[in-house]
Amino acid sequence: MNRVTSLRTQWLKLSILIITITYILFSSLLIYATSVYLKDQEYRAVSRSLTDVSSLYENQPFNSITERDIYTSLYDNQQMGLYTLSGEEVYRWPIRTQLNVETDFEANLNPVIETTSVDGDDYLVGTRMLQSDYWHGYISVIHPLNEYNTIIRMMLFIATIIGFLSITFTSIISYFFSIQMVKPIGRFTGQLKKIENQGFAERLDLKTNIIETDYMIESFNNMMEALEESYNQQKQFVEDASHELRTPLQIIQGHLQLINRWGRNSPEVLDESLGISIEELKRINKLVEELLLLTKNEGADYLQTESINLNDEIMSRIESLDKVHPDYTFEAKLDKSKLMYPINNYHFEQMLIIFLDNAIKFDTEHKHITVSSERLKDGSIEIAITDSGIGIPAEEIDQVFNRFYRVDKSRSRDQGGNGLGLSIAKKIVELYRGNVWISSEEGKSTTVHIKFPKLKN
Numbered sequence: 118m119n120r121v122t123s124l125r126t127q128w129l130k131l132s133i134l135i136i137t138i139t140y141i142l143f144s145s146l147l148i149y150a151t152s153v154y155l156k157d158q159e160y161r162a163v164s165r166s167l168t169d170v171s172s173l174y175e176n177q178p179f180n181s182i183t184e185r186d187i188y189t190s191l192y193d194n195q196q197m198g199l200y201t202l203s204g205e206e207v208y209r210w211p212i213r214t215q216l217n218v219e220t221d222f223e224a225n226l227n228p229v230i231e232t233t234s235v236d237g238d239d240y241l242v243g244t245r246m247l248q249s250d251y252w253h254g255y256i257s258v259i260h261p262l263n264e265y266n267t268i269i270r271m272m273l274f275i276a277t278i279i280g281f282l283s284i285t286f287t288s289i290i291s292y293f294f295s296i297q298m299v300k301p302i303g304r305f306t307g308q309l310k311k312i313e314n315q316g317f318a319e320r321l322d323l324k325t326n327i328i329e330t331d332y333m334i335e336s337f338n339n340m341m342e343a344l345e346e347s348y349n350q351q352k353q354f355v356e357d358a359s360h361e362l363r364t365p366l367q368i369i370q371g372h373l374q375l376i377n378r379w380g381r382n383s384p385e386v387l388d389e390s391l392g393i394s395i396e397e398l399k400r401i402n403k404l405v406e407e408l409l410l411l412t413k414n415e416g417a418d419y420l421q422t423e424s425i426n427l428n429d430e431i432m433s434r435i436e437s438l439d440k441v442h443p444d445y446t447f448e449a450k451l452d453k454s455k456l457m458y459p460i461n462n463y464h465f466e467q468m469l470i471i472f473l474d475n476a477i478k479f480d481t482e483h484k485h486i487t488v489s490s491e492r493l494k495d496g497s498i499e500i501a502i503t504d505s506g507i508g509i510p511a512e513e514i515d516q517v518f519n520r521f522y523r524v525d526k527s528r529s530r531d532q533g534g535n536g537l538g539l540s541i542a543k544k545i546v547e548l549y550r551g552n553v554w555i556s557s558e559e560g561k562s563t564t565v566h567i568k569f570p571k572l573k574n
Contacts, residue, residue, distance in 0.1 A: 124302065125295040132291040137284055144276040151272060155265050159241055160230055163260045166191050167228050167243040171256055174199065175249040184210065191258070200255040207254070222246070222255045232262075239266060301330045365397035422459040422549075427498065428452065430462065431488055434469045442477060442484075450489035456498050458569050464545050471542040472502045472565050479563065480506030496571030501564050508559035517555060518543045 169190035173182050179199075187210045191197060199208040204222050222244060230243040239262040246255055372390035379386050428451045435447045476486050483505035490500045509517060518539050546553045550570055557563040 123299070125292075125299045128295040128298065129288065129291050132295075133284060133288055136287045137280075140280050140283055144280065148269065148272050148276065152269055155268060159260060159262060159265055162192050162195075163230050163241045163243040163258055164228060166195055166197075166260070167230075167245055167256070167258045170197050170258060171228075171245050171247060174247055174252045174256060176251070178251050179208075192260070194261050194263075196259040198257045198259070199252075200257065202254050204255070238263065362401060365400050368397045369394045422461055424457050424459050425462055425465065427456040427458055427460075427465070427500065428490055430465055431469065431490060431500070434466065434473060435488060438473055438477075445477060445480075445484045445486060448485070448487040450487060452490045452492050454492060456490055456492060458498060458549075459572070460549050460569075464548070468542045468545045468567075471538040472567075475538060476502055476504035476506065476563070476565075480504035482506070498569045500567040502567075503562055503564040505562050508561055508563050509555065509557040510559050511557075514555050514557060518553075 170187065173186055173190060187197060191210075197210050198206055200206055200222065228243055228245040230241055233240050233242055241260040241262060242257060243260070244255055244257045247253065372394050376387055376390045431451060432449060435449055439445070439447050473486065473488075480486060485505045487503045488500070489503075490498065492498055543553050546567055546569075552568045554566050555563065556566065
């Protein structure tokens with residue numbers, strides 16, 4: 118089972134671990150470098166003393182060498198010994214010393230320095246073979262390492278004390294710093310609990326002056342706004358869909374009851390009720406199909422794009438509608454160049470039909486519709502469909518693409534609309550990275566603008 122810990126505790130542990138490891142590594146390297154340097158100095162002292170004493174016995178008779186000569190050749194606390202070739206001790210200085218250090222003699226004119234321990238104390242012992250007119254044998258210098266060991270032990274002690282104080286001090290600072298660091302997060306979680314209890318309407322009203330937490334708060338508020346908007350749209354969608362389905366279902370129910378009462382014996386009632394019921398079922402079927410289209414999340418495979426000439430498709434739709442609506446005038450103002458764009462031919466046709474059909478519905482007086490296309494300077498393509506109809510009030514333009522929204526609610530049902538056409542057309546345009554918007558002058562005209570972006574090479 119995973120143990121749950123707070124962010125403050127994790128920060129405290131991490132900071133202590135980092136400072137401890139860093140301090141141990143630094144102290145270890147410092148002490149090691151110091152010990153190497155001091156040990157080298159000790160070896161150099163033994164080597165110099167051994168050279169100086171050897172020079173005395175190589176260049177003058179044994180009996181002429183005084184204690185003062187030996188004293189000046191040695192460092193403080195050093196001892197020396199003079200031995201025969203057989204290893205027998207002949208002379209020791211200081212004379213009164215009781216130290217007996219075992220010495221290994223080697224027939225080598227070069228000095229040999231070794232480390233040894235006696236009664237828990239460490240020493241450096243340097244030996245050298247002498248072959249001169251005044252002495253044949255060995256000479257040794259014994260150098261105590263007490264000062265060296267004392268310095269190293271003192272450094273370890275000081276490093277331990279400083280390390281303990283540093284870690285303690287760092288822990289205290291990290292503790293208070295962690296409190297300050299997690300305080301905004303604590304306030305953040307507190308408001309989250311409040312929002313959890315009060316719903317989507319609440320927002321985080323918090324300023325921490327910390328880039329990361331402020332960005333997280335801003336992102337959370339944006340997410341809550343998107344969720345609230347999505348929730349409200351879903352709620353509105355369900356209400357609108359229920360309302361749209363309720364009317365045809367009530368009509369069908371009423372005519373079925375009429376058939377049940379009188380239709381069995383009245384062919385006229387039966388035919389009329391069945392006809393109306395079938396029309397309402399068609400309306401329901403169309404509504405369901407459009408709802409399914411709006412709720413689909415199509416992928417690239419669904420698009421099945423092909424590069425088509427948009428002008429050719431526009432002319433094809435205009436010619437078809439001109440035959441169906443001979444009382445309407447369709448004017449084409451198309452760009453002279455080929456406007457090639459990768460789009461599914463069926464989708465483009467469906468989009469045009471929706472916009473043109475919508476223009477026809479709301480232009481029943483002048484019956485003049487203009488379709489234009491143009492390649493703009495930035496390489497994008499814009500298509501405009503303009504009618505001479507009733508127009509759209511300025512306060513309603515932003516709502517016309519909403520599902521089930523109707524500008525002229527009294528006429529839409531009679532004209533067979535479900536209020537989903539523009540929403541479907543808008544979705545098709547956006548599937549191909551395009552934008553669509555409407556400009557209108559109430560009582561005069563309405564223009565639908567469709568813009569597809571420049572293709573990337």
